[in-house]
Amino acid sequence: MSYLILNGMYKDDSFIPKINELVSKELVKRDVKGETIDLHKNAIKPCLGCFKCWIQTPGVCIIDDYAREVAKKMIQADNLIYLTPVHFGGYSSELKKALDRSICLMLPFFRVYKEEIHHETRYDKYPNLIVIGTLEEPNLKQEEIFSELVERNVLNNFAPKHATQIIYHSDDESTVKKKVEEGVRIVGDDND
Amino acid sequence: MTKQVTFLMCSPRGDKSASYSLGSYVTRLLEEKGIAQQSFKIYQIIKNSQKIDEMIKSIDGSDIIVLSSPLYIDGAPYMTIKLMDIITEKNNQGKLSKKDRLLFANSNAGYLEYYHNNIALRIYEQFAEKNGFTWAGGLPIGAAGTYAMYPIPEFLKMLEPLPEDDPRKEIYEKPTKIIDSVIKTAVDHLSKGERVPESELKKLEFIPMPLQAYVDSGNKNWIDTAESLGAKDKLRDKPYELKK
Ligand SMILES: Cc1cc2nc3c(=O)[nH]c(=O)nc-3n(C[C@H](O)[C@H](O)[C@H](O)COP(=O)(O)O)c2cc1C
Numbered sequence: 001m002s003y004l005i006l007n008g009m010y011k012d013d014s015f016i017p018k019i020n021e022l023v024s025k026e027l028v029k030r031d032v033k034g035e036t037i038d039l040h041k042n043a044i045k046p047c048l049g050c051f052k053c054w055i056q057t058p059g060v061c062i063i064d065d066y067a068r069e070v071a072k073k074m075i076q077a078d079n080l081i082y083l084t085p086v087h088f089g090g091y092s093s094e095l096k097k098a099l100d101r102s103i104c105l106m107l108p109f110f111r112v113y114k115e116e117i118h119h120e121t122r123y124d125k126y127p128n129l130i131v132i133g134t135l136e137e138p139n140l141k142q143e144e145i146f147s148e149l150v151e152r153n154v155l156n157n158f159a160p161k162h163a164t165q166i167i168y169h170s171d172d173e174s175t176v177k178k179k180v181e182e183g184v185r186i187v188g189d190d191n192d
Numbered sequence: 193m194t195k196q197v198t199f200l201m202c203s204p205r206g207d208k209s210a211s212y213s214l215g216s217y218v219t220r221l222l223e224e225k226g227i228a229q230q231s232f233k234i235y236q237i238i239k240n241s242q243k244i245d246e247m248i249k250s251i252d253g254s255d256i257i258v259l260s261s262p263l264y265i266d267g268a269p270y271m272t273i274k275l276m277d278i279i280t281e282k283n284n285q286g287k288l289s290k291k292d293r294l295l296f297a298n299s300n301a302g303y304l305e306y307y308h309n310n311i312a313l314r315i316y317e318q319f320a321e322k323n324g325f326t327w328a329g330g331l332p333i334g335a336a337g338t339y340a341m342y343p344i345p346e347f348l349k350m351l352e353p354l355p356e357d358d359p360r361k362e363i364y365e366k367p368t369k370i371i372d373s374v375i376k377t378a379v380d381h382l383s384k385g386e387r388v389p390e391s392e393l394k395k396l397e398f399i400p401m402p403l404q405a406y407v408d409s410g411n412k413n414w415i416d417t418a419e420s421l422g423a424k425d426k427l428r429d430k431p432y433e434l435k436k
Contacts, residue, residue, distance in 0.1 A: 046238075046270050047264065058418070058429045058431075059430060076432060087273065088268075088276060088316075088318035089314060089315050089318045090311070090315045099264075110411055117303040118303075145314045149267050152266035152311060157265075
């Protein structure tokens with residue numbers, strides 16, 4: 001069983017590193033091994049929107065930079081964790097610069113799934129998805145958008161199991177711990 | 193004083209994008225109403241601090257901001273989030289004076305259904321709120337690739353002479369006419385400094401053709417394009433599959 005944490009914090013964030021540590025510890029406790037990628041420390045070029053990863057070099061982005069490695073690690077993990085500030089209700093640009101470059105993990109082909117248009121899977125197995133967002137303080141509107149965004153992502157990235165947690169800077173230590181435990185609870189050994 | 197609009201074009205596909213085609217249509221119609229336009233292709237300026245300053249100056253002097261963006265993975269693309277980060281940072285530094293500004297957005301999805309764009313538009317609304325811009329509404333466009341190929345006025349001209357029983361009348365002309373009419377009404381409101389009424393934007397809530405028809409034509413298109421690039425037989429490759 002493995003995990004990959006995509007840490008989408010902005011570089012001056014002092015809160016997410018603490019969450020990152022707690023999440024990794026919790027996973028290790030469950031005998032899940034893996035690593036964190038601190039995206040802000042890695043140069044990743046923006047997606048060109050060219051779809052060449054579908055129709056010219058299928059499965060691989062034409063830009064040869066670290067995003068290729070990230071996409072590969074994403075699909076090879078059993079559990080994928082996004083860490084990000086809740087940013088206007090969505091993800092940080094740091095997280096998104098890598099995610100936009102990961103559409104090579106699905107096929108270009110459309111299908112009707114749950115009465116909507118989605119893509120076909122490229123791989124036989126996709127990781128579970130745990131998304132942990134942080135907020136200075138509760139913000140109902142943004143939390144709603146964020147949770148819906150994760151739900152939509154799950155329809156498009158085929159995660160067999162998923163969880164969303166929002167952690168406030170003002171949460172006390174035990175609440176943070178509980179939320180982290182709750183978030184990683186879906187990690188079982190049935191996806192090994 | 194002449195009113196001003198800043199057009200923020202967020203697609204990396206440049207003039208060949210739906211974001212350019214639809215966003216520039218909005219701003220051109222605003223121009224026809226005497227509103228001066230400055231436009232910025234974000235992927236060209238994102239790393240150029242001088243150009244960023246020019247953009248901020250333009251926003252500072254603007255009454256209307258038109259943000260036009262593709263939809264990437266159910267939300268705002270990296271480039272659009274980065275743009276919002278930059279504007280917010282400059283605003284926090286006091287680079288934007290107090291002024292009433294409307295933010296009008298357009299989000300373009302590859303999927304057929306318009307509503308995939310709704311989350312992105314709500315994100316842009318939050319951005320507006322955070323920055324003291326008045327949210328003027330958003331255009332959620334599905335199957336937007338059509339408009340990357342054909343700007344609305346040209347497309348309508350092409351479709352007009354078709355016989356009434358031609359299926360393209362129903363699946364292309366009818367929806368395009370609705371989008372055209374909503375854009376024109378939106379421009380009327382924006383030019384008067386007003387938000388676009390919800391009831392108008394709601395007219396975009398339709399799905400122009402059966403899902404399966406879109407799936408079939410889209411899939412044929414992928415295969416044909418891959419074939420022309422010599423990659424047809426590799427389309428389903430799994431380069432990152434874990435070797436057991
Ligand atoms: C990285 C990436 C992610 C995308 N994600 C979605 C998506 O989640 N839903 C969707 O309907 N279309 C998605 N698309 C398709 C684009 O939204 C669509 O092609 C759009 O028309 C592009 O607009 P543009 O021409 O202005 O760049 C995605 C495209 C790319 C390149």
